[in-house]
Amino acid sequence: MSATLPDVTESLPAEVIALLNSEDGAAFEQALDSMVRQREQHLFRALGLLARDLHGAVRRLGGELTFEGVPDSMADARKHLVEVLDMSAKAAHRSLDFAERMRPEADALSGNAAEVLDFTTSKTDPAAVLARQALAFAERCCEGLDDMVMAQSWQDLSGQRIKKVVVFIESVETSLLELVRLTGSLANREAPVMAVKVSSQDDADRLLSEFGF
């Protein structure tokens, strides 16, 4: 059976191979313990540094937001976006007003020109020449108004995106408030009791120093 197992001893450090071959069971256990502890300490230190960095970052953010005011700055951002939405809707409606006002004018011009052309279609009569120009202009005018109306539908498309951003800001606002509340309570030592209990300030200091604080 042992023949099927890969030989891992070659890749192990000499001191481990020596330990594996040692007859002294107690020494083996002790060496193994110390190796595992060393590894754990590296891991705990790294986790401690990470936790300290995160804590610091959140506190800084909390401080800045408290200074600026989370509800104020976030609500302002949302308010501004809603204002943009309203303004763009107003602008679009004004353009639509214009299009609605101009279309009958263009139609009337077209009708009047057609009436003139009922009397004369002469190529040299200035009235007929002007009537033909007026007809062509009225037609181009209507096409332009159609394009303008279609362009106003972008207000709806851009507005939908703005609405999505408003909802997103709301969710960020809620999360940030929760984060600030949590770190605020941690800073005020109102955090929920930790699962690991320490009996004295010395124990606490030792534990914190082990974690790199």
Next chain:
Amino acid sequence: MKILVVDDFSTMRRIVRNLLVELGFSNPLIQEADDGDNALALLRASAFDMVVTDWNMPNMTGIELLRAIRAEPKWKGLPVLMVTAENNREQIIAAAQAGVNGYIVKPFTAITLREKLEKIFERLAASGASA
């Protein structure tokens, strides 16, 4: 023909209404709703011949409105035209499976609207004739 235009943006409702009027539909017979909920309330209050609806709306979206319409036996044959900025495959398939009659991607022209409406009425006439 009585038409219900459903969109949460007043700009879009106005544009769709104007285009429909331009295509010859009667302005006073066009009604508007700003979401699916209000659309359903209007549909329950009186009979409509067609619904033109947006997809993205608060409270009740266009696809939910479409499903609610198809779930009601008396509205089974009510033509529903979806007018939306959503043009991804999944959403178009979802609308088709829910029983939409036409699908227009915004922004669109009066010509596109006329083409889609003509197709809807052609199909309805064909299915009515074969039924």
